[in-house]
Amino acid sequence: MAPAASSTLIDRLRPIVGAGGMLTSVSDLMVYECDGFTIEKTPPQVVVFPTTTEQIVQIVKLCNELNVPFLARGAGTSLAGGCVPVGGGVMIGLSRMKKILEMNYENRYAIVEPGVVNKWLTEACRDAGFHYAPDPSSQGACTIGGNVATNSGGPHTLKYGVTVNHILGVEMVMPDGRVIVTGGPAEDNPGYDLTGVIVGSEGTFGIVSKVWVRLTRNPESYRTLLGVFATVDDATNTISEIIGSGIIPGALELLDQLILGAVEQAFKFGFPLDAGAVLIMEVDGVNAGLDDEAARIEAIAMRNGAREVRRANTEAERLLLWKCRKQAFGAVGRLAPSYCTQDGVVPRTKLPEMLRFIRNVSERHSLKIANVFHAGDGNLHPIILFDERDADQVKRVFEASHEILDQCIALGGSVTGEHGIGVEKLDFMPKLFSPTDLGMMVRLRDAFNPTNICSPNKMLPTSGGCAEPSQISAAKPGRRAAV
């Protein structure tokens, strides 16, 4: 347990955010000891909920004065432990900064506070015919600030890109309390693209307090197909061939048999439970061009052994299908008491090979692994099912995860496509990057966060080498639960 918050810290924070703007009791703080990655836990000393940039500035300056680390938290849906307050300190919750400050359709941007929930933004501009394109499955809960920090993706990023392709600028409170604005509504501002490098910096560059996001016009129309396959191989071959044929679908998502069962129980869509896998294949754009593309995709699926290809005939059916996909993680709770969602990437043509590898890992470790993922991008999300009360299973979950991620690297991919490094994947950084690469990244971080007071021990391993678990637990109190 972290040491009790020093009374000075709390007494000095209170006038900044008010007594109603902070949490200090042990039971309240327990809620904030981890995020969606539940393996590593450390409570913060105190959680504060500022409502203005100026309050963030005061909090940050106070932390500097008292030499207490701090970090940002949006909705806490991170799956990589980005919100674990390693070493305790002050957690800055952005959930009360949730105003949409401006909607500018003429120039196709919006200005939002960091606590705005991803989906609210799309809902707010729906009637005007626009949306905010990055649509993580967690979009009903996760915040734009969190999306910016993790460079989130989602099903539709296959065609429309990830968060960074849709962020025009940010206001950020720097780790020393200065406020900077990078970018803005005009494109190509002279100078370094600091906005581009702040996106995806996982909260280690400062606290993002305002965001300029691009709004995208809604496609005129969609064709949403559900391909039903006897085997996962047939489905992954279909993916390779669709992409290879020059069609870029709006989305291309795979669900395997295990996850289908859970999703069907939860949402009663009518998925065939005996299918080895299904593919959600969506094309969007100008209506006149879509029948052609849909027909081509259907033909490719049939050629690769699809049992049938269904069409969502109404908007309601389409939305239900997407609900099933986006809430699939939630449905996993029906399959096992605990689960660990992995996030790896391989070149898309390596998907068949990679999924066979995952099946092999599952058999060798006697662990059930469900798959539901952004297939068109080669971005896998194997979900390993287990019971966290069983220490041996937990150990096998770690081993299985590591084998899967190592194989992603071996196939020329990456250990994270969208969830981030956080604390979870620190040990993999030296496998992806050389000491020189990491050294240059440290130098970059030092330009923003020279004393490492802002979200310490995230993203970059403290030493260049590959630490053994025992060393990690000794060096990083926040990581002791990991071993």
Added chain:
Amino acid sequence: MAVSSIDGLIPLKQFSPGSAEELSAIIQTANAAGQAVYPVGGQTMTGFGLPPTKPGVAVDLTGLNQVIDYPARDMTITVQAGIRIAELQAILAKENQELPVDVPLPDRATLGGSIAVNASGPRRFGYGTLRDYVIGISLMNDQGETFKAGGRVVKNVAGYDLMKLATGSLGTLGIITQVTLKVKPKAGAGEWLVLPCPEGDVATVIAILGLTRTRPVAVVLKADGPNREFTVGYEDNPPSVAWQVKQLREELPDSLRSRLGVLPPHEAEKYRVTQRDFPLLETSPVTFKANVVPAMTWEFVKRAGGLGPVEALFGNGIVFGHLPDVEAVPRLQAAAGECGGNLVLLRCPTAAKTLARVWGRPAGDLELMRAVKKNLDPQNLFNPGRFVGGI
């Protein structure tokens, strides 16, 4: 190809490394001697930026032009940064793919140089810019060591996004040696439409294009003397493109519809080349690039008009223009500021260069940019003095 002068500076020596090892040795030697290193690509924009502030060596990177890996079905390609854009596009075209960024003078421009200056063109409205396509990068630092970020897969958030940092950095953070790009399948069809337009109708056309049911990939307005001409580009599969051309016709009022012309393929190609290369025309001594809030583009063009030919990329707020001299620059910079943006000079006689003229209004995050430069290139080895704020 030897470079005679880098914006007034005669290089102490010139090198054309054929490998990363040779480049590394050159950097180490220059660093030890306290000399600067000036990377040179296709020399299409060697004059961009402020004059160099330190004697140094020129390094021609066009010898580093190999394709490292092209797994076409993954729609990514890894190449050395000295490859010329046209050569890259020819390799991609064999697989019916492309990098959908209209870099000016692609026969000469290199990929590394294009990334360093963040080159873009008309189709950025539909496809974005280089920052959207660079998914992996290797650079060489002041010690002659290679460092990289990103990777070879289209989605990847491991580590900081140095790809974004390098794009538009004017070679001031290190020498770009290798790049992995995400590429696109070529569209099945494309049509380019021209619409000569009386000044009084421009606002109407802009309003129609803002609300059109069609989805152009490019909307360009050319203003030269009294003439105003829109070009609208569509790319998609054939039924979609055919419908869009018909639809735009219907959306225009009668008086404009009769002026709308669909360009035959070879004419379209000529138009596209002219528009793509417009920013680097050498017909007048001074060229500017303004970036304004998109809806203010026409307002800015009106204020900038009359001084020389102008090309505006609608939807992105980017305006290129040629000027006879620098006299009007402060006024245009003020106008760009009032239109929510800034104005820089792509070309300007060395003697007429000042910090304000070349880079416009300093950005609010300049101090942070300086900190980034200082941490990544502490000796100020690469392109010293040429970038924003004299970085």
